[in-house]
Amino acid sequence: MKANSLALLAPALGSLLLAAPSLAHHAFSAEFDINKPLTLTGTVTKIEWQNPHTWFYIDVTGQDGEVANWGLEMASPNLLMRAGWSRDSMQTGDVVTVEAFHAKNGKNIANAKTVTLKATGQVVFTGSRSGRAR
Amino acid sequence: MNALRAVAAAALFVASGAAAQWERVANRNVPLGATGEPNLEAPAPRTADGKPDLSGVWLPESDLELEVSVEHMPLPRYFVNVVADLAPEDVPMQPWAAELFEERLAKGGTDSPLAYCKPTGVPMVVTAPLPYKIVQTPELIVILYEENTEFRQIFLDGRKTVEDPLPRWMGYSTGRWDGDTLIVETTGFTDQSWLDGMGHPHTDRLRVTERYRRAKVRELFVDVTIDDPGAYTAPISYTVKSNLLADEDLLEYFCTENEKDIEHYE
Numbered sequence: 001m002k003a004n005s006l007a008l009l010a011p012a013l014g015s016l017l018l019a020a021p022s023l024a025h026h027a028f029s030a031e032f033d034i035n036k037p038l039t040l041t042g043t044v045t046k047i048e049w050q051n052p053h054t055w056f057y058i059d060v061t062g063q064d065g066e067v068a069n070w071g072l073e074m075a076s077p078n079l080l081m082r083a084g085w086s087r088d089s090m091q092t093g094d095v096v097t098v099e100a101f102h103a104k105n106g107k108n109i110a111n112a113k114t115v116t117l118k119a120t121g122q123v124v125f126t127g128s129r130s131g132r133a134r
Numbered sequence: 135m136n137a138l139r140a141v142a143a144a145a146l147f148v149a150s151g152a153a154a155q156w157e158r159v160a161n162r163n164v165p166l167g168a169t170g171e172p173n174l175e176a177p178a179p180r181t182a183d184g185k186p187d188l189s190g191v192w193l194p195e196s197d198l199e200l201e202v203s204v205e206h207m208p209l210p211r212y213f214v215n216v217v218a219d220l221a222p223e224d225v226p227m228q229p230w231a232a233e234l235f236e237e238r239l240a241k242g243g244t245d246s247p248l249a250y251c252k253p254t255g256v257p258m259v260v261t262a263p264l265p266y267k268i269v270q271t272p273e274l275i276v277i278l279y280e281e282n283t284e285f286r287q288i289f290l291d292g293r294k295t296v297e298d299p300l301p302r303w304m305g306y307s308t309g310r311w312d313g314d315t316l317i318v319e320t321t322g323f324t325d326q327s328w329l330d331g332m333g334h335p336h337t338d339r340l341r342v343t344e345r346y347r348r349a350k351v352r353e354l355f356v357d358v359t360i361d362d363p364g365a366y367t368a369p370i371s372y373t374v375k376s377n378l379l380a381d382e383d384l385l386e387y388f389c390t391e392n393e394k395d396i397e398h399y400e
Contacts, residue, residue, distance in 0.1 A: 026395045027243025027331070050392035052251070073395075078264065078280065078385045104400050 025052040025076070028101075032111040036102035040070055040110070041118070044094045049077045049087035054125075056112075058096060072098055072112040074125050089124045090115065158381040163189055164351060172380040174352035181270060186314050186348045188268045188275070191383060192376035194261045209331070212372045213261040216330045216360060219372060226368035231335050238333030244399050247327055251389035254281050255303035255327030256320055257342045257358050261374045267384050275309060275316070280384045288318050295321050301338055303327050316346040329360065337364030352378055 028034070042058035054074040059067050074080065077087070090096065095118040100110035115124050160172070167173035179187040197211035200218075211218050217225045227235065238245060248254060254262055262281040269276040275288040288307040299306045299322035306322035320342040329336055345357040353375060360370040 025389060025393075026249040027246060029242045030244040030246075030249065031395050031398050048392055051387050052389045052391070052393055053395070055392070055394070076387070078387055081385070082382075103398055105398055107398070109398055 028111065031073075031103055031105075031109075032101040033104045034101055036104075037099065037113075038102050038110060039097065039099050040072075041095070041097045042070065044090060044092050044096060045069060047087065047090065047092065051076050051078065054080060056090065058098070068108055070108045070110060072100060072110055072115075074112050074115075080125055083125075085125050090117065095119065159383065160381045161190055161378075163187060164378070164380045172351070174350065174378065174380070176351045178348040178351060181272070183272050185270075185272075185311055186316075187270060188316065188346055188348055188354060189270045190354075191265050191267050191379040192354055193265045193379055193382075194263060195375045195377055196263060209263050210261045210374065212330065212358070212374060213258065213263060214331045216257075216334055216370055216372060220370075226366045226370070227334075228365055228367060231365040234335050235333055238328075238335075243331070243333070246331070246333065248331075248389075249396060251282070251393050253284055253303035253327065254279070255284075256286070256305050256307075256323070257344075257360060258328065258330055259284055259304075260344065260356060260358060264387065265379055265382060265384055266376075278384060280387050282389050283387055295319060301325070305340075305342065314347070314349075316344075318342075318344040318346065320344070335365055336360070336362045339364040354378070 040058065040060050042060035044056055044058050046057040048055040054077050055071055056074070057069055057071050059069055061067050080089075097116045097118060098110070098112050099114045100112045103109035103111075112125070116122070117124060163179055164172045164174075165176045165179065167176075181187045194210040194213070196208040197214075197218075198208050200208060200211055200214060225232075243249065253259075259266075259279050259281050262279065264280040266280060267278040269278070273289070273291040275290065277286045277288070279285065284304065286304050286307055288309040290309045290311075293308060295308050296306050301324035302322050303324055303326070305320035307318050307320040309316055309318040311317070321340070323336070323338055323340045323342075325336060325338045325340075327336070328334065340360065340362040343359040343361070347355045347357070354377075356374045356376070358372055358374060360366070
């Protein structure tokens, strides 16, 4: 990069945000679009508490009454466990509201930013202090 | 890089020990203070042969100034970028390496070895944001990395670095003590790994020198020097700070267990 001009600095910094490894596995931007945030509410159908990322699935009923199943990615269970969460913090059948970023491929896949249990209002699986381990 | 905005942090949350669902076991190597709590400010313990005892579970410190993730966890500075301290025009990269680096950036990380669950490799694993455990004996130091469940052997029995090893992701490491500093030399690398998350490349001529320094119980510093005349015109150096996790232990981490991101790439 020594041969490059300073003009490349700005795009290089932009790429830093986009290309940086996410949670030691893959780059966020390789899969998800930070410009496509969405909010989903649905019933948890399945939880995969496994590395390299925890995935859970929810049935979301659309305005037309059609039910679509969405897959949502979170951090690794190792990180979630160290932040105080367990595989029981959310359970199949729970109704949750998820703030997420849509996959670039347009399928029903997203990266979950926050997960809120409808029954209690508790924000689960977050690293911030807005959530408390069950 | 200093212009990057700060990001809300949770890595310290990880390191500070929130409640977990398994029982914590205190590291018996950690001295206790008058109140029975770990005395993290005490001088580093020493082994029977008088060397600083590096044993323990460690976590590389994240850089809260780096905004690199929309998720909840900031990352260690040099895990993202080994030349984070240099102005772009000062990075001593050879033209072919700079071209390859730009290609990797343009692909947005879709060809990162980690995305395909390949090993993290040295030196990147030294600053990976998951705990690692040092097991120290007089003639052999073993480092167990939670990251991809990798391990290293560092031979202190006087052997020389092998001249022509099978290319390895972790390299072949020999070590020696210089006073209270453990100096580790590693060669014999494959050229398949990336030096960092951004994709700085290297060749099989890579030589990594690490200097492990532990003055206090609390922290471990590793001065890393990357010397690869195949890709760079000068060595690159940085220091990784790790904090002791006094009552933590390693967890299992197999990336292949449930990898499903690649199939979602565009």
